[in-house]
Amino acid sequence: MNNQYGNLASQVYNLDKHIGRSFGDVEYYRERLRGSTGPILEPAVGNGRVLIPLLEAGLQVVGFDASEEMLEHCRRECAARSLPAHVTRQTFEEFAYGERFEAVIIPAGSFQLITDHGAAMATLQRVFDHLLPDGRLVVDVDPVxxxxxxxxxxxxxxxxxxxxxxxxxxxxxxxxxxxxxxxxxxxxxxxxxxxxxxxxxxxxxxWWGVEELALALRATGFADVTVCGNYEHGRAPRTDDRSITFEARRPE
Ligand SMILES: C[S@@+](CC[C@H](N)C(=O)[O-])C[C@H]1O[C@@H](n2cnc3c(N)ncnc32)[C@H](O)[C@@H]1O
Structure with a gap:
């Protein structure tokens, strides 16, 4: 019963956080990924709220999610727009792909759904291993x-x-x-x-402290870790920000 996003929960998510709804994150991720030509992975893709605008912008995005109900919404929303839905049922804890990605994005605080610290660190390692050299992770968290x-x-x-x-x-x-x-x-x-x-x-x-997550990213091997508040790239987080976003690069 933990973080399941079952039948009613996924219906509510799709009504409340419908395709087209942004918290500033959709524009931010689209801008940060502008010019990407390689494959991009969105773990915990949900109903496709972020994936769909990125596909519409011409980016090659695939995703996975633990909830079949959320994936059904995503597939239906993609089909309604004649977009490819390369989404599979996998989890943070076990996901695996035969290819590596130019970028991995984890919006909407989804990374915080991993409540065990060791499991979260293992997920960061798995993300790192799935990035191409010079590939980037962009992940946001809600403030403490x-x-x-x-x-x-x-x-x-x-x-x-x-x-x-x-x-x-x-x-x-x-x-x-x-x-x-x-x-x-x-x-x-x-x-x-x-x-x-x-x-x-x-x-x-x-919850993650700002320095704590930056340290965790560096301990995983990421370089060039930057942090910003409220999807304003280059602006350091402030205490009243509603969202904090980290970007980090896998060294060559
Ligand atoms: C807040 S929603 C985010 C959906 C989408 N990324 C967005 O920005 O709107 C969180 C998603 O994480 C998924 N999720 C929860 N636990 C997960 C896990 N262990 N592995 C993969 N996905 C998980 C849920 O099913 C849900 O679709």
């Missing part, structure tokens, strides 16, 4: 404060079929040693005022 406070509150969306989807979120645990928070997410689907389906998910996130 927002992960610590977890998700709390009630939200709702209407589907095309007239159902109402609700999400009730509550922070249930914070581990200051492991640097993780757990939020309990209850998804409900309401049809004609009756409860038609429910789903419970425990949403686990790990």
């Amino acid at each position: 404060g927002s992960v610590m406070s977890g998700s709390t509150g009630i939200r709702r969306w209407s589907t095309q079929d007239g159902d109402v989807l609700t999400l009730t979120a509550q922070l249930v645990e914070t581990d200051f040693v492991a640097q993780t928070s757990v939020s309990q997410l209850r998804y409900d689907c309401w049809r004609a005022g009756q409860l038609a389906a429910s789903e419970l998910e425990f949403f686990n996130l790990r």
Whole structure:
């Protein structure tokens, strides 16, 4: 039940963070990748919110995701735009490709879904091993404060079929040693005022200090590590930033 992005969760994601919705990240990643001619990998590709605009910009992007439900949304959204959907079901922990990539991008704080520090370090190593010499990793994280406070509150969306989807979120645990928070997410689907389906998910996130992640990237072997705030390339992070982005290069 951890970070599963199941049936209702993926429907909510696709309604809330639909293709075309950007937090400044879509434009940022498109700009940072401009001129790339080689293959690009997006782990945790989700519904294709970032992948699709990059494909539309002419970039060669492939992706993977642990959730078949999210991949179904991605494939459908790609098909609706006659775009190739080179997306497979794989995980951060085990992904493998026969080719290496010019860039690997991990937007939307997805890297923080890996809550075990050792597993996160192993994932950075796997990303490194999948990059071509001179290839870049671009990864963003949410700031410490927002992960610590977890998700709390009630939200709702209407589907095309007239159902109402609700999400009730509550922070249930914070581990200051492991640097993780757990939020309990209850998804409900309401049809004609009756409860038609429910789903419970425990949403686990790990927070990273800015210097901590920069050090982790260097320890993996990355060079030229840069950090910016709120998708403003070249602008050092500030305490009130909503997002912090790291870029690092695999040396030749
Ligand atoms: C916040 S969404 C990001 C989706 C997309 N990249 C975006 O920017 O909108 C996080 C995604 O991570 C996926 N995910 C969660 N745990 C994962 C894991 N261990 N390996 C691969 N993907 C995972 C989820 O299924 C979900 O699609």
